Amino acid sequence: MTDGESGPVLHLPARDIPVPASLSPQAQAIVGMGPLDATEYPALDDKDAWRTMIADRDAFIVSMVGDRLSDVPADVAEEVVDGVPVYVVTPDDLPSDDRRAYLEIHGGAFITGGGEPCRIMGLRAVGRSRVRTWAVDYAMPPDHPFPASVNDCLTVYRALLRDHDPGEIIVSGASAGGNLAAAMILRARDEGLPLPAAAVLQTPEADLTESGDSFQTNLGLDNLLTASLMPANLLYADGHDLTDPYLSPLFADFTKGYPPTILITGTRDLFLSNTVRLHRALRAAGLQSELHVVEGAGHGVFLGQAPEDEEIEVEVRAFIDAHWA
Amino acid sequence: MTDGESGPVLHLPARDIPVPASLSPQAQAIVGMGPLDATEYPALDDKDAWRTMIADRDAFIVSMVGDRLSDVPADVAEEVVDGVPVYVVTPDDLPSDDRRAYLEIHGGAFITGGGEPCRIMGLRAVGRSRVRTWAVDYAMPPDHPFPASVNDCLTVYRALLRDHDPGEIIVSGASAGGNLAAAMILRARDEGLPLPAAAVLQTPEADLTESGDSFQTNLGLDNLLTASLMPANLLYADGHDLTDPYLSPLFADFTKGYPPTILITGTRDLFLSNTVRLHRALRAAGLQSELHVVEGAGHGVFLGQAPEDEEIEVEVRAFIDAHWA
Numbered sequence: 001m002t003d004g005e006s007g008p009v010l011h012l013p014a015r016d017i018p019v020p021a022s023l024s025p026q027a028q029a030i031v032g033m034g035p036l037d038a039t040e041y042p043a044l045d046d047k048d049a050w051r052t053m054i055a056d057r058d059a060f061i062v063s064m065v066g067d068r069l070s071d072v073p074a075d076v077a078e079e080v081v082d083g084v085p086v087y088v089v090t091p092d093d094l095p096s097d098d099r100r101a102y103l104e105i106h107g108g109a110f111i112t113g114g115g116e117p118c119r120i121m122g123l124r125a126v127g128r129s130r131v132r133t134w135a136v137d138y139a140m141p142p143d144h145p146f147p148a149s150v151n152d153c154l155t156v157y158r159a160l161l162r163d164h165d166p167g168e169i170i171v172s173g174a175s176a177g178g179n180l181a182a183a184m185i186l187r188a189r190d191e192g193l194p195l196p197a198a199a200v201l202q203t204p205e206a207d208l209t210e211s212g213d214s215f216q217t218n219l220g221l222d223n224l225l226t227a228s229l230m231p232a233n234l235l236y237a238d239g240h241d242l243t244d245p246y247l248s249p250l251f252a253d254f255t256k257g258y259p260p261t262i263l264i265t266g267t268r269d270l271f272l273s274n275t276v277r278l279h280r281a282l283r284a285a286g287l288q289s290e291l292h293v294v295e296g297a298g299h300g301v302f303l304g305q306a307p308e309d310e311e312i313e314v315e316v317r318a319f320i321d322a323h324w325a
Numbered sequence: 326m327t328d329g330e331s332g333p334v335l336h337l338p339a340r341d342i343p344v345p346a347s348l349s350p351q352a353q354a355i356v357g358m359g360p361l362d363a364t365e366y367p368a369l370d371d372k373d374a375w376r377t378m379i380a381d382r383d384a385f386i387v388s389m390v391g392d393r394l395s396d397v398p399a400d401v402a403e404e405v406v407d408g409v410p411v412y413v414v415t416p417d418d419l420p421s422d423d424r425r426a427y428l429e430i431h432g433g434a435f436i437t438g439g440g441e442p443c444r445i446m447g448l449r450a451v452g453r454s455r456v457r458t459w460a461v462d463y464a465m466p467p468d469h470p471f472p473a474s475v476n477d478c479l480t481v482y483r484a485l486l487r488d489h490d491p492g493e494i495i496v497s498g499a500s501a502g503g504n505l506a507a508a509m510i511l512r513a514r515d516e517g518l519p520l521p522a523a524a525v526l527q528t529p530e531a532d533l534t535e536s537g538d539s540f541q542t543n544l545g546l547d548n549l550l551t552a553s554l555m556p557a558n559l560l561y562a563d564g565h566d567l568t569d570p571y572l573s574p575l576f577a578d579f580t581k582g583y584p585p586t587i588l589i590t591g592t593r594d595l596f597l598s599n600t601v602r603l604h605r606a607l608r609a610a611g612l613q614s615e616l617h618v619v620e621g622a623g624h625g626v627f628l629g630q631a632p633e634d635e636e637i638e639v640e641v642r643a644f645i646d647a648h649w650a
Binding site: 011 | 332333334335336337338339340341342343344345346347353356357359536537538539541542543544545546592593597598601602604605608609615616617618619620621636640
């Protein structure tokens with residue numbers, strides 16, 4: 001250790017890290033691919049460059065996961081709910097009297113994942129929820145920064161409350177979608193709306209200031225998130241204070257109430273600290289919250305391609321089944 | 326990534342890791358101390374050198390924590406239970422009709438922590454259990470290798486069962502003590518004894534083969550466990566197969582039954598993988614198990630010296646209160 005500008009600094013030597021042999025072969029293949037993403041972000045004010053980058057990334061997402069989900073037995077309706085576009089995904093075998101609603105908020109660093117990727121993620125979410133699922137195609141930067149995205153999610157939640165008991169609604173999101181799901185619930189709470197039955201927050205981007213230790217310790221180990229996401233955070237925040245709980249739900253006062261949550265991360269996740277700190281914040285407020293950490297996994301477990309992902313799906317399904325009203 | 330002998334290898338460059346500013350000042354001070362331990366292990370067959378090292382380490386433990394626990398309001402009786410020395414710690418304010426028993430199995434890499442450190446750890450455990458606590462001073466290498474330590478713990482558990490309903494007994498251990506607690510419960514189960522009400526496994530040394538990813542990824546980040554413990558593991562195993570579930574409980578078949586468990590680790594813990602893998606193994610078997618991961622913490626959270634430690638004590642007390650019969 002030596003003293004740096006803001007305190008002691010630990011000097012870690014260069015190291016060679018093998019692929020953990022205990023992982024499934026599929027997970028080992030994912031980890032063994034090395035860094036999958038090498039995003040270079042545009043300058044904050046170059047909106048056209050952002051639009052190009054976003055379009056490229058969305059096309060990549062669709063090419064990666066589109067085919068695998070084309071045979072999900074469900075109907076997708078494109079609806080507009082109080083002005084917000086939503087993909088409403090209904091499983092083919094859903095009984096007509098099933099009133100439950102799964103509100104799915106897609107990820108994508110607050111900038112990608114809209115449109116076709118949102119439709120695809122809605123289909124994927126039905127495999128988890130097995131009920132009618134509302135995948136919100138919320139507005140995003142560069143044209144619609146904070147709080148547009150949270151507003152859109154809240155609009156859809158408010159609309160669902162017109163036709164559902166709150167105990168019939170579960171809110172879910174991964175990554176930036178986990179941030180928005182968590183922030184939307186805070187907004188709903190603070191505006192006096194009833195809370196949903198539960199929340200599913202997978203590797204949530206809970207702290208846009210990136211103060212978590214894993215932003216340092218897992219840098220280079222997570223092969224999906226390979227760098228700070230701060231440029232996208234700043235584009236999204238649009239000059240607002242990043243410590244605002246509606247931007248960084250980690251900093252909320254959870255003693256004012258929050259629904260039961262399930263939190264999922266991996267030991268190599270750049271958002272490991274985001275996730276375990278949110279778990280501790282919820283627990284410290286005396287709330288129901290369960291944490292699952294997948295060995296060797298980076299952001300988003302193993303991209304849905306390994307038995308370890310299915311094991312987590314089993315956990316999430318058990319959690320949501322236990323929390324529907 | 327390049328291909329190593331057993332697959333792809335990730336080359337991580339040297340890095341400077343700051344102390345996380347989000348931790349409590351006390352925790353920052355612990356992390357900022359840098360590596361606290363630089364054990365050099367003797368040759369496996371040099372028993373005298375092991376004895377010297379063990380005596381030195383035990384003296385260090387006593388000097389570190391002895392004073393802080395001298396004022397715990399409890400009585401300590403040195404008993405011998407069916408041939409096994411046990412410190413029986415009774416809180417001063419315990420009602421005479423409280424029949425509950427907390428079986429505390431000390432840590433220390435299977436070699437240290439006996440005698441006076443065991444007495445001290447028993448006192449510390451009473452702060453958590455608030456009931457009569459049996460701190461087992463089990464036999465250890467170099468003179469008494471596997472399975473002597475597990476046998477001694479099982480002897481005391483068996484003795485407790487004579488006077489207690491199993492639902493009145495909770496078993497607890499940290500580090501090597503977490504291994505022994507977990508292994509003892511497996512032994513009890515496999516010998517047809519009733520299971521205890523619950524188990525508290527803090528940063529358990531669940532896998533003596535050290536196959537977990539965090540043995541690589543957190544090497545140099547955990548400032549208490551700064552190197553592989555394999556020499557002590559081999560001394561303890563005494564030639565037995567390290568994958569034997571009584572040596573490495575991670576590899577047990579938990580579908581045959583296991584009590585509810587609480588598991589605790591930290592993001593920098595060398596045993597992060599030990600802990601989260603054991604959690605997943607228990608959950609995959611459909612068992613009750615809850616996981617808590619402390620931001621920035623190495624092995625043993627922050628040595629009991631930070632508010633983060635107290636927060637975990639609150640979790641453990643809530644867990645055991647919920648699981649007594």
